[in-house]
Amino acid sequence: MNHIDVDLVRRSLATAGEEADEKETARRKARFEASIAALEADPEERARIDSIAASVGLEPAESSDDADNAQAAHQTAWKRTLHRLRRVRRLPHQPPTANQAHFDLDADLAEIIGDYASPAPRPTRPPRRRPRTSQPRRPARARRMTKPETTRPVGHWEPALAPREAAMLEIPRREYESAVLFARMAIEEHKQLGTARDQWEPTRILNHHLADPFITDGEQELASRLEKEADLVLDRAQDLIEDVKGYLDEIATDARPISTPESGSNYSVAAAVERVGEHDVTIERDEAYGKHHHRRASTLLQRLATWAPWLEAVGFLTFVTYYLNVPLLEPWRDWLGWSFAMVVVVGIILGQTCLARQAAKSHNHAREDHVDGHRHEAGQGFRKRNWYLAETAVTAVTVTGGMIWRGTATLANASIGVTALIIFAATVTGLLLPTLAYLGIALDGSKISRERDSLAANLDDDLDDYLEIISDSRRSLAGVAEIGDTLRNKTFPDICHAAQETVDDVYGFYSTVRLLIGGLAADPPPKTSKSVERGGARDISGYIGTSIPGAGTVNLDPLFDRQRRLDEIEAQRASLLNRIVALPTHPWGKSHRAWPHDDAKISAAQTAVN
């Protein structure tokens, strides 16, 4: 028989049947009382019961009428015993005196015990041992049933399972020993209380003690998993909250100024927007009056103006390499020539670029002054431009001519096509590129339009940053909400379930205790399935414990602490979400990166002016 079967049989046998019916119990009790009355009144019934008792070796107790006879028989038995003892010990026979009304058993017994304690007189011959077969022998069963229990206390209890049987049931030795202790304590207590045998369940206080280690394990499981799984997530949620707070505080303080290199001024966002609006009005008004000096150069021209000096430098260096035989990539071959070439090229590029830019700026300012009616300043500007232009032209023509001459000299026998290509390349490098650089700056709108476009670009960047911050904040708050949902719907229930499973291990030990007690009428308590639940929308309710009476429950304070912390984070999240919703819209509603941007708007402005 394997170990499972014994346990199942035990539990199967413990299933209560008709004997558990309380009404029938009362009926049987009434019948028993009626039978007692009949027993007292009916000698035949008494004889029948006595015969049943005799069949199991029991002598019916003496009734009140038979008490004297029983006492007499008792004394007779003692007399016989004393007689035998005296004969064995060879004590002088002392017949009772005439005044001795009855046989004093206690005195005689004390006398004999005293005789046995004192040295006995040496016998004349050793007493002959009776052969074993001559001793009166009663049936073993009768001897066992009637023998007084001298080795065991009254009501002795032994575990229903011996250690070897428990081992067959795969009950660990230590668990068995511990369960025996609990079972013994329960039984002792029930014996004192006089509880019915089939109700010797472990008491509540014992249940509390036997379940306590499992409850402690459950608490440790709960606390450790909360530290490992919940705290990290809560910290991350708190970090996200702090990040969003920083973002929103940054938006609220508006600490970043809007600056423009044209005027060198710093504006707040609102002031910059207002400034752009003023410039727009000015530009549109001038356009309406036919003043087109605010129009910016094309983007291509602006970029060419920016990159022309670098392209020019590349062209010069190429010329120096191929036509002057200067090893630019191998300077160690001719340090002197290499240094000279680099100085000349860099000097030419820097000087020519500087002259061209000064000429262009002078032209741009003079043109604006001219349009605004500042003739004197315009005249000065144009003269300054001419002076710079002359210097630039001389430099450009000289460099270009030198390159053509040197190129043709180097390629003396070159064809006309090659010569034309050399002339074209030198012209582009020496003349066209400086010219483009000049035009890109000279025709690039006015100071107002450049400042306006610069402010608009910065405001665009600020708007982008603003929208990105709000988007990041909303994303972070969504992450916090997701963390909260995960904690409530998955992490916390999982942890509680694990703690419940840890606590539920007590049922095995509890069953072992009940098994060792044995003969219990009630079924073992079913495993509790109730654990921590979400009572309301957010509140946690329930317990982690067992259905064992008197057993404690797991302290859920660590869980409630995390729940409170999560609630606080949720409250902060809601507050930040409200702050985001309540944020004022950015004053820079849409991008106006470059002007002109709307011909219809210009037309409308012209119409208004007219």
Added chain:
Amino acid sequence: MSPDEEQARREVDKFFDDHQGELLGFLLKMGLSLSDAEDVLNDSFLVILRCWRRIRDSNPRAYLYEVARNRVRTLMGARGRKAEDPMGDPTAAGNANLAVIAIDFAQQVVDRQTMRWALQKLTQREREAVLLRYYGGYSLAEAARIMGVTTGTVKGYAARGLEKLYRALGGGDSATGRKEGTR
């Protein structure tokens, strides 16, 4: 009625309340009908009442089971038949199992009847050994005293009884074939 008799009467009343349920279960599982079981139960407690002053200080519960066991044997011997088959159709229990932890009341009834039917597949001694050990919760020594045999014999009866129970309930051959308590 003398004070001693009143005292004994009160003690036997309490003893009856404490043990009548389990004894009735024992008798029913021994195969008696409910009416027979109640008769034997009544007689057993009357014997205990008659002998109370002799046995009150030893182990009256063991005497109670001993009397009941003898009465069952006498009753069945007089009727010359085996115990009743409470299931009626033994083949219906072929697929029964020992899952008596069911909460459903009807299932509990079926489980109980199945177990009673299976117990009738055991011999008288085996049934006594199994019930005394695993229903009455007696130790081997106590069961041996009640049955009037040695503890080793009780072990043998109980092991064989469990094995028969297992087979009767559809469990097939035992996994180990070892007797209970044997090495």
